[in-house]
Amino acid sequence: MKFNEQLNIWFVTGSQHLYGEETLKLVEKNSKEVADGLAKSINTSVKIIFKTVLTTPEAIYQTCLEANNDNSCIGLITWMHTFSPSKMWISGLSVLNKPFAHFHTQFNRDIPWTNIDMDFMNTNQSAHGGREFGFINARMGIDRKVIVGHWQDKEAIAELDTWIRAALGRREFSKLKVARFGDNMRSVAVTEGNKVSAEIQFGVQVHGYGVGDLVEHINSVSDSSVDELFDEYKSSYIIADKDISNDHFVKSVKDAAKIELGIRSFLSDGGFHAFTTTFEDLHGMTQLPGISAQRLMQDGYGFGGEGDWKTSALLRVMKVMANGLNGGTSFMEDYTYHFDPKGMRVLGAHMLEICPSIANGKPKLEVYPLSIGGKADPARLVFSSQEGEGINVALMDMGNRFRMLINKVNSVASPDLPKLPVARILWDPYPNLKVAAGTWILGGGAHHTVFTQALTVDHMVDFAEMMGIECVVIDENTTIPEFKKELKLNEVYYHIAKGIR
Ligand code: MN
Numbered sequence: 001m002k003f004n005e006q007l008n009i010w011f012v013t014g015s016q017h018l019y020g021e022e023t024l025k026l027v028e029k030n031s032k033e034v035a036d037g038l039a040k041s042i043n044t045s046v047k048i049i050f051k052t053v054l055t056t057p058e059a060i061y062q063t064c065l066e067a068n069n070d071n072s073c074i075g076l077i078t079w080m081h082t083f084s085p086s087k088m089w090i091s092g093l094s095v096l097n098k099p100f101a102h103f104h105t106q107f108n109r110d111i112p113w114t115n116i117d118m119d120f121m122n123t124n125q126s127a128h129g130g131r132e133f134g135f136i137n138a139r140m141g142i143d144r145k146v147i148v149g150h151w152q153d154k155e156a157i158a159e160l161d162t163w164i165r166a167a168l169g170r171r172e173f174s175k176l177k178v179a180r181f182g183d184n185m186r187s188v189a190v191t192e193g194n195k196v197s198a199e200i201q202f203g204v205q206v207h208g209y210g211v212g213d214l215v216e217h218i219n220s221v222s223d224s225s226v227d228e229l230f231d232e233y234k235s236s237y238i239i240a241d242k243d244i245s246n247d248h249f250v251k252s253v254k255d256a257a258k259i260e261l262g263i264r265s266f267l268s269d270g271g272f273h274a275f276t277t278t279f280e281d282l283h284g285m286t287q288l289p290g291i292s293a294q295r296l297m298q299d300g301y302g303f304g305g306e307g308d309w310k311t312s313a314l315l316r317v318m319k320v321m322a323n324g325l326n327g328g329t330s331f332m333e334d335y336t337y338h339f340d341p342k343g344m345r346v347l348g349a350h351m352l353e354i355c356p357s358i359a360n361g362k363p364k365l366e367v368y369p370l371s372i373g374g375k376a377d378p379a380r381l382v383f384s385s386q387e388g389e390g391i392n393v394a395l396m397d398m399g400n401r402f403r404m405l406i407n408k409v410n411s412v413a414s415p416d417l418p419k420l421p422v423a424r425i426l427w428d429p430y431p432n433l434k435v436a437a438g439t440w441i442l443g444g445g446a447h448h449t450v451f452t453q454a455l456t457v458d459h460m461v462d463f464a465e466m467m468g469i470e471c472v473v474i475d476e477n478t479t480i481p482e483f484k485k486e487l488k489l490n491e492v493y494y495h496i497a498k499g500i501r
Pocket residue numbers: 305306333350448
C-alpha cells in the first residue's frame with residue numbers, strides 16, 4: 001500500500017518564564033534533541049517535529065489552534081521539561097481537537113549523584129511538572145495517552161510508536177469513504193448500525209450504490225485489460241494444469257478479472273478506500289467478487305461481506321495503522337469449531353474473501369461453485385495462513401455507543417484440508433476457546449472481524465480510547481465473571497458519559 005501524504009506529530013514542551021532566558025534556551029535545546037531522537041527511533045512514516053517551548057496561556061492557545069487547523073498534524077506529544085503552571089493550559093486544551101500523548105520523560109536518564117545542585121533540579125523538574133499537567137487534564141476530563149520513561153528507552157519509544165499508529169488510524173477514519181454496493185444481507189442484525197452515529201463518532205462516510213452503478217464500470221472494462229490482468233494472475237498464483245486449459249476455468253477467471261478492474265475503477269473515481277458487497281444483490285454481475293475482494297484487500301482497501309460497512313471501514317483503518325509492520329491484516333469470520341477436548345480450536349474463513357496478506361505461501365487460484373447466491377462459479381485464492389500471535393477485532397453498534405471487542409489468538413498450523421476450497425486459518429483463542437467464545441458472545445461480538453498479525457491489543461486499545469468508544473479485551477487474563485462485571489460497569493459509564501443526548 002502506498003501513502004503519498006506526509007503526516008506529522010507536533011512535539012511541544014511546557015515551561016514558564018520564571019526560570020529565565022538561559023534555562024529556557026537549554027529547555028529548547030533539550031526539547032529539540034528529544035524530538036529528533038524520537039523522530040529517528042520510531043518506526044512509522046510519520047514525522048515528529050519539534051514545535052516550540054510554551055510559556056504563556058496565549059502561546060499555548062495559539063499553538064492548539066494551529067494544530068487544529070493543520071491538516072497534516074495528526075496529534076501532539078506534550079512534555080513538561082520544567083514546571084508549567086497548568087492554568088495556563090486551560091484555554092488551549094479547551095479547544096484542542098487533536099489527540100495527544102503526554103510524554104512523562106526527562107532529558108537526563110540518571111541523577112548525576114556527585115554533581116547535582118539546585119540549578120539542575122530546577123531545570124529537570126518533569127517529575128512534578130508532569131503531575132501538574134496531569135492534574136489539569138484529569139480535572140478537565142480530557143482523554144489522553146500517558147507514556148512514562150526515558151526518551152531513549154526502547155519500551156517508551158515502542159509505546160509512542162503504538163500510539164502514533166492509533167493516531168494514524170483516527171486520521172484515516174475521519175476522512176474514509178466506504179462504497180456500499182447493495183444493502184445489508186437481509187435480516188442480519190450485527191452488520192447493521194447507525195451510519196449517522198458512525199459519521200459523527202468517526203467521520204467515516206458510507207455511501208450506498210445500486211449494484212448497477214458498479215456494473216457500468218465492469219462493463220466498460222476492455223478485453224485487453226482483462227487479458228493483461230489474467231496474465232498477472234497466471235504469474236502470481238498457482239494454477240493447476242488441468243484448469244489452465246479448461247474453458248470454463250478461463251472464462252470464470254476472466255470474468256473475475258473484469259469485476260476486479262470494474263471495482264478498482266469505481267473506487268478510484270469516487271475516492272473510496274473501502275467497500276462492501278452482498279451476494280443477495282449481484283444483478284448484472286456474473287459472479288460474487290472473490291479474488292477481486294482478496295486482491296483489493298491486499299492493496300490496502302477495506303472490505304466487508306454482506307454489506308458490513310463497519311468491518312470494511314475498520315479493515316481499511318487497521319491496514320493504514322499496520323502499514324510498514326510485519327504480518328498481514330484481513331477480513332475474517334469465525335467459521336467452524338474443533339471441539340476436541342485435547343485442543344479446542346477455531347477455523348476462520350469466509351465464503352471467499354480472505355486477504356492474501358496473511359497467506360503462508362503462494363496462493364492457489366481456483367474456481368468452484370458457491371452454494372449460495374445463485375450466480376456463476378466464482379474465482380478465488382486458496383491458501384493457509386501464517387502461524388503466530390494475532391488478534392481478532394470487531395466493531396458493533398450497541399445503540400447508545402460503538403463497542404470494540406478484541407480477542408488475542410494464536411494462529412497454528414492447519415492440517416491439510418484437501419476438499420475445502422477457500423482460504424483459511426486455524427487459531428487457538430486466548431485464554432481458551434470456552435472462555436473466549438463465551439465472553440465474545442456475552443459481549444455481542446460480531447461474526448465478522450478484522451484479523452491482524454501486524455497490530456497488537458495495545459494498538460487497538462489506544463485507538464479505541466482516541467475514538468471515544470467502548471473497548472473490551474479478551475486475552476490470557478480474561479474470566480467470565482470479571483468480563484460480565486466489566487460489561488455492566490461499561491453500560492453505566494456509557495449511559496452517563498453520553499449525557500442527555
Ligand atoms: Mn460473512
